[in-house]
Amino acid sequence: MIEYFYTCPYCWQPVSILVDGALDRFEGIEDCEVCCNPIEFRILLVGGEVVSFSAVKA
Numbered sequence: 001m002i003e004y005f006y007t008c009p010y011c012w013q014p015v016s017i018l019v020d021g022a023l024d025r026f027e028g029i030e031d032c033e034v035c036c037n038p039i040e041f042r043i044l045l046v047g048g049e050v051v052s053f054s055a056v057k058a
């Protein structure tokens with residue numbers, strides 16, 4: 001698993017998400033661990049590295 005750090009679009013706190021490095025893309029909604037608001041993720045991976053990352057208000 002890859003731990004990727006980003007800034008929450010609601011509370012602007014630094015938070016992280018765990019992404020399965022075996023995937024080539026991840027899309028989904030998860031709650032911020034700080035403010036519990038829903039965040040929509042769009043993540044692209046190549047060879048276990050995050051090459052594109054988007055976290056927006058869901």
Ligand SMILES: [Zn+2]
Nearest residue numbers: 008011032035
């Ligand atoms: Zn938050």
